[in-house]
Amino acid sequence: MGHGDVLGDESGTGEASADRTGDGAQGDRTGEHALDGGSRDGVPDGGSASDGLRILHVDDDETVRSRVAAFVDREYDDVTVDGTADTGEAESRLEAGAVDVLLLEPDAGGVDAERLLDAASVPVVFYTRVDPGAMPERVFAAADTFVEKWTAEEGIAFVVEKVLWTVREAETPSRLARALDPVDEGETGSCQFLLYEDGTPVWESEPLASFFEERGVTVPVPETPDFYRKLGAVLSHDPETVRAVRTDGTVDATEFTLPAADGEAKFRYVEHEFPDLPGPVHLVVVEDVTQRYRDGARRELLALLDEHVQDGISVVDADGRIEYHNASFASLLGYDDMVGTHSASYMAAGELERGQRAVQRLLGSGADSEVLDMEFVTADGERRTLAVHFAPRHSNGEYAGLVNVARDISERRERERELERYRALVENAGDPMFVTDADCRIVRSNEAMSRLFFAAESSLAGTELADLFPADGIDRLATAMERARDTGESATCELRLPDVTDDERRFEATVAALPGDERADFAAILHEVTERERRESELDLLKQVLARVLRHDIRTGLTVVRGQAEVLAERTAGEEREMAETIVDRSEGLVETVEKARAIERVIDSDDGQVVMDLRTVVNRVVANVAAAYPDATYETAISERVPVSVHEAFPYAVENLIENAVEHSSTNPRSSSTREDAVEHSSTNPSPDAGPGVETEAGTGAEAGSGADDAVSPVDEIDHAAMATDSQARAERRDGPTVTISSTVDEETVALHVADDGPGISETELEVLDEREETPLKHGTGVGLWLVDWVVDHSGGDLTFDTGDEGTTVTVRVDRGNPGAVDADGPE
Numbered sequence: 001m002g003h004g005d006v007l008g009d010e011s012g013t014g015e016a017s018a019d020r021t022g023d024g025a026q027g028d029r030t031g032e033h034a035l036d037g038g039s040r041d042g043v044p045d046g047g048s049a050s051d052g053l054r055i056l057h058v059d060d061d062e063t064v065r066s067r068v069a070a071f072v073d074r075e076y077d078d079v080t081v082d083g084t085a086d087t088g089e090a091e092s093r094l095e096a097g098a099v100d101v102l103l104l105e106p107d108a109g110g111v112d113a114e115r116l117l118d119a120a121s122v123p124v125v126f127y128t129r130v131d132p133g134a135m136p137e138r139v140f141a142a143a144d145t146f147v148e149k150w151t152a153e154e155g156i157a158f159v160v161e162k163v164l165w166t167v168r169e170a171e172t173p174s175r176l177a178r179a180l181d182p183v184d185e186g187e188t189g190s191c192q193f194l195l196y197e198d199g200t201p202v203w204e205s206e207p208l209a210s211f212f213e214e215r216g217v218t219v220p221v222p223e224t225p226d227f228y229r230k231l232g233a234v235l236s237h238d239p240e241t242v243r244a245v246r247t248d249g250t251v252d253a254t255e256f257t258l259p260a261a262d263g264e265a266k267f268r269y270v271e272h273e274f275p276d277l278p279g280p281v282h283l284v285v286v287e288d289v290t291q292r293y294r295d296g297a298r299r300e301l302l303a304l305l306d307e308h309v310q311d312g313i314s315v316v317d318a319d320g321r322i323e324y325h326n327a328s329f330a331s332l333l334g335y336d337d338m339v340g341t342h343s344a345s346y347m348a349a350g351e352l353e354r355g356q357r358a359v360q361r362l363l364g365s366g367a368d369s370e371v372l373d374m375e376f377v378t379a380d381g382e383r384r385t386l387a388v389h390f391a392p393r394h395s396n397g398e399y400a401g402l403v404n405v406a407r408d409i410s411e412r413r414e415r416e417r418e419l420e421r422y423r424a425l426v427e428n429a430g431d432p433m434f435v436t437d438a439d440c441r442i443v444r445s446n447e448a449m450s451r452l453f454f455a456a457e458s459s460l461a462g463t464e465l466a467d468l469f470p471a472d473g474i475d476r477l478a479t480a481m482e483r484a485r486d487t488g489e490s491a492t493c494e495l496r497l498p499d500v501t502d503d504e505r506r507f508e509a510t511v512a513a514l515p516g517d518e519r520a521d522f523a524a525i526l527h528e529v530t531e532r533e534r535r536e537s538e539l540d541l542l543k544q545v546l547a548r549v550l551r552h553d554i555r556t557g558l559t560v561v562r563g564q565a566e567v568l569a570e571r572t573a574g575e576e577r578e579m580a581e582t583i584v585d586r587s588e589g590l591v592e593t594v595e596k597a598r599a600i601e602r603v604i605d606s607d608d609g610q611v612v613m614d615l616r617t618v619v620n621r622v623v624a625n626v627a628a629a630y631p632d633a634t635y636e637t638a639i640s641e642r643v644p645v646s647v648h649e650a651f652p653y654a655v656e657n658l659i660e661n662a663v664e665h666s667s668t669n670p671r672s673s674s675t676r677e678d679a680v681e682h683s684s685t686n687p688s689p690d691a692g693p694g695v696e697t698e699a700g701t702g703a704e705a706g707s708g709a710d711d712a713v714s715p716v717d718e719i720d721h722a723a724m725a726t727d728s729q730a731r732a733e734r735r736d737g738p739t740v741t742i743s744s745t746v747d748e749e750t751v752a753l754h755v756a757d758d759g760p761g762i763s764e765t766e767l768e769v770l771d772e773r774e775e776t777p778l779k780h781g782t783g784v785g786l787w788l789v790d791w792v793v794d795h796s797g798g799d800l801t802f803d804t805g806d807e808g809t810t811v812t813v814r815v816d817r818g819n820p821g822a823v824d825a826d827g828p829e
Helices: 062-075 087-095 113-119 137-141 153-168 208-214 227-234 239-245 290-308 327-333 351-365 410-428 447-452 471-487 530-571 575-605 615-629 651-666 673-685 728-733 764-772 785-795
Strands: 053-058 079-084 101-104 124-128 145-148 190-196 201-204 251-260 263-274 281-288 312-316 322-325 370-377 383-395 398-408 433-436 442-445 491-498 504-513 522-528 611-614 634-637 644-647 739-746 750-757 799-805 808-817
Touching (some): 053 062, 053 087, 062 079, 079 087, 087 113, 145 351, 190 208, 208 281, 227 239, 239 263, 312 327, 327 383, 351 370, 351 383, 615 634, 615 651, 615 750, 651 785, 651 808
Parallel strands (some): 053 101, 101 124, 124 145, 634 739
Antiparallel strands (some): 190 281, 251 263, 312 322, 312 398, 370 383, 383 398, 433 442, 433 522, 491 504, 504 522, 611 644, 739 750, 799 808
């Protein structure tokens, strides 16, 4: 960074001071310029020191030109500004040598920037908003300095200051030694002595004692005219140096160390012989090299740190050119060598002005350094955020650039952004959230938590949970917190809070421990379930009412309707008899639907525990039941071996509905009424012989049979045992009917049951209703049989698929294989 920018130039714009070569080369620049009216080296012909500094401002924006000129006229007596937007006029002034510095907007309309740059032999300052990286290379390389165009008063002041500095600043090479801003060397002095061979001084520039005293040497110098004896006494601790000093003839440079008030002082001793002079005499030079050694040690340490540190170190001059960088800095941005390039080339858009203002702020505050997070663009075109710690460098009291230490914080910034998004999510969440310390006091909470307890925002901090929740709620929270701490996972509990209307509001609290956080112990979220529980209670009541209606009212009513219709059928003939038989058929179908609905209810309410059944046994028994009701159909089974499957206990009921559905969708002849009558009588008087404890058959074994409550009924025995009755006369009367094929495929982990028919297939509407799991007035199924199959398969952990085509429909049920040794249920007898 330079004055006003980061890792760049004095303006914060990545100012460049490029050596020009090739086309448009401008040769040597003007040297130091005395703004006080003194002499100026390199003043072009046509100008003189008395003319002051002459700025040629080329820009098509007259407002900018006038504001710069007005500022210079008001603030400087020895600086003049001439503005123009005419290329020819500007070129003539440049060629006539009537300009000391060119202030140019390279993107000015109607201005030929390259033509002016070719004519310029003076420093060039670009005052522009154009990204330096977007400029043609030839134009970019021609500028000494870039300044971001900023037309506020402070921006005008800064560009003028930069123009003046550019003229003053001499082009001097600088590498790490200059860049690291060494400690001021101060006065590095020496003293000289002309001595005879016996050490008697002929002449001395300064007494040896006073020379050492000025440098803090604490060893006393004896008062003797013999120079060698004086020096020997001072160096009594260093016999090797004493021997070197007392050799005859020229003494090669010898260095020695003396104790000093601030540590040690280092000196260099050189002696030359002059045999042609009378005497002969020797010239002795004692030079103080303490600071040189200190600087050297400091540089060695810095170089060592620079070589091994992982942070990126870079140094830029006042024009924004990178003078030095270590390997870490280059690797951060994906380059090998960046020395000599302009720091603006690596900055993301918009970062230049930020850097400029940051350095101006730093220089104005008197602070030593500042840190700024900046975005750079890597060699691969990716953005990378670096935290740049920059400190200004000075030379002879003048600003000379910056030393920068950069660290990649891209991941940290991304985490910060994620945390900010999470914070916003928490703050705007509808559910109350809070964090507690080890004493169960609230550390943080969101706005929803404040609203819940009618508190001002953030005023809950420090509040104990016992002041907010009832005693039983505190006990539940404590238990949940303990469980969360022990398991390392979140835990839930129910809380009830009184409402202003004396009603209860119910919440589900989820708590989680926060290990490693010194200030926080637990985090909790309160999700209100008042409406959900009310709705669940209402649905449960509705289910009980519907179950009673289905079980008693509808079934009893349909039985009466069917009985009356049968009587009418016996006493009438012709059309009236047909109408009575239709009533019998429909009422019987409705009774079956009621029974299936009750079975579905018990499947949903039952435990999802699995049992192992033999698929072959289940299929054979189900086929026998269905064949009794549909004797005209042909049933082909291809399951010859035992196949254990792990399924819900109501699985046989689902298989029976699939096979029965295949027959009904393929057949044009429904069951005969005699078959149905016999079946109903059978089911109403004979419970299933396999009914287990508390299992309700169609006739009922609950309060009516005195064998147990309804909720203990097994769905297995809800199978319509009416279908098990056989009617030989009806079977003989039936004609050839549909064919249903039942087969299975077995793989390593699953078993697939296939039920295929040769009928027209199941309608798309029926399948869509199952797929969407929703019935509407416009889209609904024709019964509940497929719903029963779907729920049983789902509770068995299986999959149900349909393949319907011109040749019929194949329904596939895929379930898990069971352990052959664990078969404990085989379906209905």
